[in-house]
Amino acid sequence: MSEQNSGMQWNRRDFLRGSSLAALATLLGGVRLVRPAASAAETAAPGGERVKVGLIGLGQWGRDLLDQLLRLPAAEVAAICDNYAPMVRRSAKKVPDAVATEDYRAVLDNKDISAVVVATPTHRHKEIVLAALEAGKHVYCEVPLAHTLEDAREIAQAALKRVRQVFQSGLQLRSDPQRRFLLPFIRSGALGHMALVRAQWHAKTSWRLSSPNPEREAEINWRLSPEISPGLLGEVGIHQIDQVSWFLNQWPTTVHGFGSVAFWRDGRQVADTVQAVLEYPDGVRLLYSATLANSYEADAEVYYGSDAAVLIRGSSAWMFKEADAPLLGWEVYARKDAFYKATGISLRADASKLKSQGSQPEAQTEAADPPVYFALEAFLRNCREISNAVRDFESLYGDTDPKALAEYLTKEARRLPAADALDGYRATVLALKANESVVRRQPVSLSPEMFELS
Known part of the structure; x- marks a missing residue:
């Protein structure tokens, strides 16, 4: 991810940190996940x-x-x-x-x-x-x-x-405090049995840069050169795909990649739209898509478990509980955000305290730090x-x-x-192999040995 378009910036907001293991367990129910304020030492x-x-x-x-x-x-x-x-x-x-x-x-x-x-x-x-x-x-x-x-x-x-x-x-x-806060939620089993993960990056931008100097133009458009470009999965998808593998604490065994020049038909050979299905050892699959043709819904990741799902979008995250998920009791205090046919329950570490004092949680503010x-x-x-x-x-x-x-x-x-x-080597292996699957138009097997340095 060396020279990215401005649309490829990552936004974040400080999530409220959980104050104890008991609090983490209690707050895993269907909530907006917010990292607590950092300590003075941090x-x-x-x-x-x-x-x-x-x-x-x-x-x-x-x-x-x-x-x-x-x-x-x-x-x-x-x-x-x-x-x-x-x-x-x-x-x-x-x-x-x-x-x-x-x-x-x-x-x-x-x-x-x-x-x-x-x-x-x-x-x-x-x-x-x-x-x-x-x-x-x-x-x-x-x-x-x-x-x-x-x-x-x-x-x-x-x-x-x-x-x-x-x-x-x-x-x-x-290194993002938001993701590090979410890590124990995903790994703890609080979502129930993990079923699948979906992630995407959508931005309408051509990737093609112009220059009055033909030699310079060829040099700066290296991402459109099939000989040296890692493609969308390597230059963009590497971050979200690595995050999923990190959260799941395992590496996939197979990747099925698909790609085409769906919109920017300017002679390029590097796909402007790709999809990848990554199969993990426990039967979980990541469905990933990236496109330069449309910006709708931008970037997001969704983790689907049998008890709840977690949506990460930009600088926020929410948990959506299933109807038959265990009732934790704290939900009455949490703010709820509407999403089409679902409701995400907003999580604040101080929700119970505010409720007992007769106060309502204030809206969370977005932090400026990506x-x-x-x-x-x-x-x-x-x-x-x-x-x-x-x-x-x-x-x-x-x-x-x-x-x-x-x-x-x-x-x-x-x-x-x-x-x-x-970490960087393993993420690179996975991204390059995913791009290889797109280019070759066939599945690529991933052995555990590929992710180790001999």
């Missing part, structure tokens, strides 16, 4: 020096990442890079004090820069990421990690060897945490025992939740 700005970051890739998505980095107190954007000079000049206006270059090696050679964010086109990731790791930088790499399984494996294996460095895959939903904000925040915090922990270890024990260092970091470093190299 929301406090981290102390210490800011992380000096180099951003490589200044297409549309790269510029969005720049905007988020500039909002983060822990970030100092020290360098920006793109191989196209007008892109560099455009972004340099936002960070006039940063080094601006067309050569990524100038960023990696800068000893003051400790971390890089790689937001180039997918097929350019490998060269830059491997060089960044070799230069000792912490790396945030957008997903998919690469446009081939071989390149993705090489990136992940190199990252896992670098215990002194943070490598974070750009699976932003894994999941990528939290992903980058986690990256910066983890960079500083790991760097400090490495210095502490080496001051006490020296730098000759990498195994002991790895164990020390696992135990002592307090990392924020984020997708690591293995």
